[in-house]
Amino acid sequence: ATRPRPLIAGNWKMNGLLKGVGELEAIASGIAGGGAGHAETLICPPFTLIARFAAAAAGQHIKIGAQDCHAKPSGAHTGDISAEMLKDCGASYVIVGHSERRTDHGETDADVKAKAEAAQRAGIIGIICIGETRAERESGKALEVVDVQLAGSLPPGATGANVVIAYEPVWAIGTGLTPTTGDIKEVHDFIRAKLIAALGEEGHNVRILYGGSCKPSNAAELMGVDNVDGALVGGASLKAADFLGIAAAY
C-alpha cells in the first residue's frame, strides 16, 4: 500500500488573539518557501480565530481547522458550535475527542463518534484523538485502551478522506515526555491493523498521527516510525519557527 500524504497539524488549544494572525502568516510563508516538503499542514486555532485565519490562509498551502464541534447541525445548545458552522467559516478539519475534552468535559467514546459523524455530515475531516493515561501504560493496558477508544469512536463510513486518527498518550501531552520509538511503532501498527480490520483496504489510507511533546528536535525520529503519518502538535505549534521545524522533518 502507498503511504498516505502526511499531515502536520497544530492545536493551539485556548491560546491566541487576533494578533496571532502574524504567526499564521509566518507559518504560511515558511511553507510557501518549501518548508513542509510533501506534508499537508493545518492549524487549529480557537473558534474565535477560525474565520480570520481562514481568510489569511486563502490561496496558501495551509488549512484551518477547529478543536471541537457539537454533534448536531443546529438547535438549542447555548454556547456550542456545529460542524456545519465550522465549515461555513472556512474550517476543513475538526479535532474530536482530545484528551483535554475527555477530561474537562467528560466526553465519552460515543460522544466522540457522534462528533466525528457530524464532521462527515458537514464535509470536514474529523481528527479522532485516542491514547492511554500513564497509569494505563504502566499497567500494560495501552493497547487495550486504544482498541476500546478506536472501536467506540470510529464512525461508520470512515475513509482516508474523512477521518484522521491521532494517537496521543495522555502522559506525553505537554510534559516533554515521549514514548520510545518502539512503543510508538507498536501502537501505530496496532491501530493500522484495527483500521484494516474495520475498513478493509481503505484502512491503509487513514492517516495515523502521533501527538505528545513533539518538537523540532525529536520530530525526525518520531516521524520516521512505521505507520506514523504525521503529527498533532500542541505547544510547539504556537511559534512559527517551531511548527516549521517540525514540518521540515518530512
Ligand code: PEP
Ligand atoms: C496536544 O495536546 O494535542 C499535544 C500534542 O500537545 P503538546 O504537543 O503540547 O504535547
